[in-house]
Amino acid sequence: MADGAASVTVTPLGAGRFLVERDGRQRLAHAVRANGAAWVFLDGEITVVGPASSSRGRTGPDDEGSLSAPMPATVVAVAVQPGQRVAAGDVLIRLEAMKMELPVRSPRDATVIAIKCREGELVQAGVPLLELDEA
Amino acid sequence: MFTRVLVANRGEIAVRVMRTCREMGVETVAVYSDADARGLHVTLADRAVRIGGAAPSDSYLSPDAILDAARATGAQAIHPGYGFLSENAEFAGACAAAGLTFIGPPPDAMAKLGSKTAARRLAEAAGVPVVPGAIPADQSEAAIAGAARRVGLPVLLKPSEGGGGIGMKAVHDGADLPAAIAQSRREAEAAFGDGTLYVERLVTRPRHIEFQILGDRYGSVVHLFDRECSIQRRHQKVLEETPSTAVTPALRDRMGAAAVALAQAAGYQNAGTVEFLVEGGGDGAAFYFLEMNARLQVEHPITEAVTGVDLVRAQLEVAAGGRLPWTQAALAQSGHAIEVRICAEDPRQNFLPQAGRLALYREPSMPGVRVDSGVVEGAEVSVHYDSLLAKLIVRGETREAARLRARHALGQFPILGIRTNVPLLARLLTHPRFVAGDLDTHFLETEAVSLLPEPGEPSADGLAVAEALGYGPAAEHGGTSAADPWSSLKRIRG
Numbered sequence: 130m131a132d133g134a135a136s137v138t139v140t141p142l143g144a145g146r147f148l149v150e151r152d153g154r155q156r157l158a159h160a161v162r163a164n165g166a167a168w169v170f171l172d173g174e175i176t177v178v179g180p181a182s183s184s185r186g187r188t189g190p191d192d193e194g195s196l197s198a199p200m201p202a203t204v205v206a207v208a209v210q211p212g213q214r215v216a217a218g219d220v221l222i223r224l225e226a227m228k229m230e231l232p233v234r235s236p237r238d239a240t241v242i243a244i245k246c247r248e249g250e251l252v253q254a255g256v257p258l259l260e261l262d263e264a
Numbered sequence: 265m266f267t268r269v270l271v272a273n274r275g276e277i278a279v280r281v282m283r284t285c286r287e288m289g290v291e292t293v294a295v296y297s298d299a300d301a302r303g304l305h306v307t308l309a310d311r312a313v314r315i316g317g318a319a320p321s322d323s324y325l326s327p328d329a330i331l332d333a334a335r336a337t338g339a340q341a342i343h344p345g346y347g348f349l350s351e352n353a354e355f356a357g358a359c360a361a362a363g364l365t366f367i368g369p370p371p372d373a374m375a376k377l378g379s380k381t382a383a384r385r386l387a388e389a390a391g392v393p394v395v396p397g398a399i400p401a402d403q404s405e406a407a408i409a410g411a412a413r414r415v416g417l418p419v420l421l422k423p424s425e426g427g428g429g430i431g432m433k434a435v436h437d438g439a440d441l442p443a444a445i446a447q448s449r450r451e452a453e454a455a456f457g458d459g460t461l462y463v464e465r466l467v468t469r470p471r472h473i474e475f476q477i478l479g480d481r482y483g484s485v486v487h488l489f490d491r492e493c494s495i496q497r498r499h500q501k502v503l504e505e506t507p508s509t510a511v512t513p514a515l516r517d518r519m520g521a522a523a524v525a526l527a528q529a530a531g532y533q534n535a536g537t538v539e540f541l542v543e544g545g546g547d548g549a550a551f552y553f554l555e556m557n558a559r560l561q562v563e564h565p566i567t568e569a570v571t572g573v574d575l576v577r578a579q580l581e582v583a584a585g586g587r588l589p590w591t592q593a594a595l596a597q598s599g600h601a602i603e604v605r606i607c608a609e610d611p612r613q614n615f616l617p618q619a620g621r622l623a624l625y626r627e628p629s630m631p632g633v634r635v636d637s638g639v640v641e642g643a644e645v646s647v648h649y650d651s652l653l654a655k656l657i658v659r660g661e662t663r664e665a666a667r668l669r670a671r672h673a674l675g676q677f678p679i680l681g682i683r684t685n686v687p688l689l690a691r692l693l694t695h696p697r698f699v700a701g702d703l704d705t706h707f708l709e710t711e712a713v714s715l716l717p718e719p720g721e722p723s724a725d726g727l728a729v730a731e732a733l734g735y736g737p738a739a740e741h742g743g744t745s746a747a748d749p750w751s752s753l754k755r756i757r758g
Contacts, residue, residue: 137725139732145624145678147732149725158729159678163623167735169726170624170678173671173690176726178735199616201647205454227608227617228650230451 194261198252202226213241266340272330273345275638278305281343284576293337297323299646318648324348327355341365350559367583369558373530377556381424387553390529392522395552397464409441411463423452424460429499469704470541475523476567479533480582486592487520494703504563505602509701514547537561569601569659600666601659607651610683619647623681628673691715
């Protein structure tokens with residue numbers, strides 16, 4: 130990869146277009162900076178370098194035991210209560226966004242410490258929804 | 265013909281309907297929510313009316329707001345597009361009561377077909393085969409579970425109302441029935457306000473093949489051939505093509521005749537789609553009526569591509585009281601068409617929908633390619649509506665020519681700033697089973713591993729371009745630590 134990079138020439142053409150030349154072969158790429166990352170499109174494939182937006186939105190235990198919304202969404206149902214024991218894979222909260230139901234599942238066996246959202250509430254990406262006890 | 269038509273929808277379908285209206289010299293009225301004030305469909309209309317807040321229930325699903333907008337602008341007819349109020353018989357009736365023409369089927373035909381259980385009975389009465397199943401009169405969990413066992417596992421639980429795969433659950437093990445019934449009912453109640461369920465035998469490795477029909481108010485109905493829609497994810501279509509590789513001329517005649525018979529039994533007018541499951545192959549393949557969609561379909565352009573007709577124009581003509589513009593004998597399929605649905609979703613995160621700004625968006629332009637879209641570069645993709653950004657439709661003389669054209673066009677369709685399914689669609693079009701036409705409705709699940717990009721090696725050329733933008737491992741940019749030159753790479757090869 131690193132020595133391959135040495136033989137590549139990238140020429141900006143303006144308006145987000147780039148000519149990539151490698152060993153005499155040309156390809157037209159499109160690229161743009163967005164959300165603190167470089168996004169590159171080349172013949173149907175996408176390369177994102179830097180902290181792409183959707184990685185921060187991954188549903189999962191962020192820090193310690195809190196679970197957050199992967200994207201702005203409406204809380205359709207809160208299926209658990211504080212103090213409840215849950216198993217890995219249990220659906221804890223159901224979100225809905227863009228006509229899709231998004232179940233938030235428990236990443237492990239745990240006890241629910243606190244619920245931080247209400248049914249019907251519109252939550253933003255990355256906002257903690259619920260806290261589990263530490264693993 | 266009407267002089268002014270209100271389009272009660274948003275996004276690509278509103279844009280598509282307006283294009284035909286303008287060609288015909290019919291003025292267009294857009295309606296929009298607060299989230300769509302600068303939407304493409306608003307900017308392309310002759311007039312535009314704000315109808316409410318971003319939530320669909322405050323705007324595009326509000327019959328009163330839409331009827332008020334029609335009265336205020338002097339529109340004579342309403343085109344509902346698909347989704348939203350398009351299959352709402354009450355809304356169609358309210359249009360008629362307000363002296364407006366609803367561009368779609370009559371409310372009574374819509375009501376008969378909108379309920380899957382009523383549609384099933386109608387199909388049986390019209391001699392159209394249906395999947396073996398039961399509609400439990402007693403809707404208790406125990407009675408539905410009992411019906412499922414009598415039909416024989418595996419079964420498919422389906423809401424009686426609605427569509428789009430919402431609330432549908434396949435159940436293979438009797439122990440899973442209570443949870444599946446509860447979830448199916450809850451989703452049906454949330455989406456359609458009615459939790460009535462029915463049970464069908466699960467047809468294994470089925471194909472989903474549908475027929476476009478069109479009827480006028482004088483009782484004539486024609487079909488415009490088949491569309492193969494087996495490439496689905498969670499019952500949402502991803503790629504459609506016509507003609508289907510599974511439909512022989514003899515089977516096409518039988519299925520087309522069944523579709524027309526059903527539409528006539530329902531007293532259907534205007535455009536609609538009869539969906540079938542097909543089991544087996546050849547002239548003797550079994551087909552079962554699935555449901556009828558009483559509206560223009562998302563995938564209607566592939567029918568237009570191979571028949572040369574404008575379905576929206578035909579909708580307007582028959583709604584205005586005209587006769588069908590063609591006889592069955594005058595219609596023919598020519599060539600092969602493929603549509604792929606380009607959606608704001610991340611296939612590697614279980615197709616999580618993506619909202620945000622389209623930092624770069626360029627549509628391909630080349631022979632045999634059509635793009636129906638509802639967005640432009642710089643647009644914000646809202647969290648309030650579905651994730652469909654654009655449809656890429658191609659036509660070729662043969663299936664292989666269409667497939668290669670679709671793959672090439674996708675490579676010329678950069679969309680950056682939010683994740684889309686373009687890379688998945690590009691892989692799908694070169695998958696050996698797709699190339700061979702070996703499809704069933706489980707295709708995407710079965711082949712997921714080979715369709716999702718491997719997380720390993722990033723594209724060297726992609727990284728080189730990123731570096732030109734100042735991102736990446738190059739030391740001269742003072743970027744990253746020597747210990748791990750790839751530490752800044754978070755997401756690679758979408």
